[in-house]
Amino acid sequence: MPTTKFDKESIKKSIVGKVQRYNGLTIEEATKQQVYRAVASTVRDQIMQKYMVSREERKKSKKKRLYYLSVEFLMGRSMYTNMLNLVSSKEYTEALQELGIDIKELLKEEPEPGLGNGGLGRLAACFMDSLSSLDLPAMGCTIRYEYGLFRQKIVDGQQVELPDSWLDNGNAWESAVMQDTCEIHFGGHVEEVEINGQKKYVTRDYYTVEAVPYDMPIVGYDTATVNPLRMWSARSPKKIDLNSFGEGRYIQASEEIELAETISKVLYPEDKHYEGKMLRLKQHYFFVSASLQYIIKEFKKAFGNDFARLPDKVVIHINDTHPGMAIPELMRILMDEEGLGWDEASAIVQKTVAYTNHTIMAEALEKWPVNMVENLLPRCYQIICEMNRRLCERLWNSFPGDWDRIAHMALVSYDNVHMANMCVAMSYSVNGVSQLHGEILKSDTFHDYYKVMPEKFCAITNGITHRRWLMSCNPGLTNLIYDSIGDGWVREPERLSELLPFADDAAFRDKFDQIKHQNKERLAALLRERQGAIVDPDFIFDVQAKRLHEYKRQMLNALHILVLYNRIVNDENFTMEPRLFVFGAKASPGYYRAKQIIRMICALSSLIEKHPRARKMLQVVFLENYDVSSAEVLIPAAEVSEQLSTASKEASGTGNMKFMMNGAVTIGTMDGANVEISEQVGMENIYIFGMRSDTVLDMYREHSYNPMSIFESNQEIRLALVDVVVGYIGFQLLKDRCGLGLSYPALYLPEQHFSSPSFFSGIVGSYG
């Protein structure tokens, strides 16, 4: 195969040539978007060259391949990551400079694919980068949502959601793989038939949606491996029928097409409570079935019908329970389409599927109403019932007579299909995402399963790619590390520990401070450009950036700020190190309390802003539309990282790692991977506070939590809470709600009227 060189001169030639051929323009005449397309296309040419070799190599070597099934992949922008991983960032930077193109501006032209809510999706993206960089053959499988997670605006101190149509200008990195298009069947009914004396199950009267794959290449850092991220897009098999025009059936025909295509229209925002929506179930089955059909097709090309070898050649990883329908679907394919018997198929499935759990929140554990599964996926439902029957038989032997326990562990019970139970019962591995989370899965969430199948349980603490979260987002610090310890850490990140001797090196610390200051200036510029917020880079930058959830306790952070504010206001001699608190968080549109917390933070921000003395020491900014790209500016600028979840609730956290990697000090609870971080850095380098996980879990069991005693015994907390309910913040919120015309709402009276706990409990009682 002829190979093209990608040195500086060829890169320049390629970019100029593409702008000329695609747009008939010179670089000077072209728009930023047109130049972006030409540069992306050049990078893509370089990737494709590797991609072909990598694919051939994989086919030849017949190595085991991982299929990582996930409803979310929060990739972030790809252009710089690709240049970096091709080890060509220097060539591209220089080429662009010589063409008079500002690379920083160019990178902003790329729309961010926001195909995820938060940690779970970003973890999947980091894993894709790492798999390629470790030369491990893998394919990510997901849905090509036309609309990613909403874009967030803050209007009058409240969150407003706007659609994220990231595909408007096309996606420069993907290519459709039409030859792998397949059919997905929904609905219908199952018939038992006899073919050549053998009982068979066939589904009739189903309707079909086509799944069209789009592949995005994921390049490894200086490796030969390029793994695809496969995104399935839904398409109706019906084409516009011109005859229907004349017969007045056009509207109906196009509605049917629309309906099929809604499957890949939009990503579901994760809500407070898990909601069993039909469209969601369709989405899950759609991408799982398409992926499995492809997996089996590929396997057969390499190994024929020797399905016993499937577990040696394929791992199907289920990222949380969402892709769990892969279990009955693989059974269905192996039995109904490939002719295997139940025992054989079931043994293969249980050796091929691995499951990772990402939350212990009971309200997040996915379940589907039985009639929904039965109507939409009748054959899968039959298989689930049979798996359930066999499982309960086995459980009966372990727990004879213990119906409650068996019902709790069953795949089908109380009119619901329980996805987490199915994943645990049918996978060979049940993974927790930190040591603590793994322990809680065994002692609590899946305790009964742990007693019967202890060998399955494991815990591999999450990780992040230092390529994006250090090298790409913090070039200043990266260069300082190169200058100090060389580049061994790039391939072996654990060698970052070689920096330890520099902890007391004055020159190193000075340089580190300078870099941090530059990063703070970069964030200040972003805040100014994006939302007109003016911040002082000489303040301490204290950041809490993560999805908005009660368990993550943004509210606790806000209350602490209110306490600081009260200290300033109530004592004119009080001083503190000036501190900027930045919040970055999206609240799920249906999660009322989370949205109220955003309002509270914004109200707090304007309250402080109005107080001339407080303003000199304290500032709060709510960063709009927190996403991967803004995280890449925010995290390197942080000096304090807030990791405040109620112990036991944050399965791992990965933001905690990103902040640490960029030299922020953590204030946090002993939760998730904060525990591992504290072990790595030593307790003297992390500020741990609050209850431990086992205390929290005991309190839940014993119903012994009594917040009123804290309220009664702590004057500062009492004042802050009263402020929220009726004082400054309550006033601010009421003003927002009632319109600016309101001058003195009925509820607002000066603070001293409300300082007694009995009054507070009266208020809480009447609202609670």
Ligand code: 26V
């Ligand atoms: C979902 C829901 C939905 C309904 C009710 C409450 C609730 C609570 C949490 C979730 C999160 C679902 C899965 C998830 O994103 N988990 C995150 O996974 C990260 C990667 O393993 C991990 O670092 C985070 O701690 C974990 O929250």
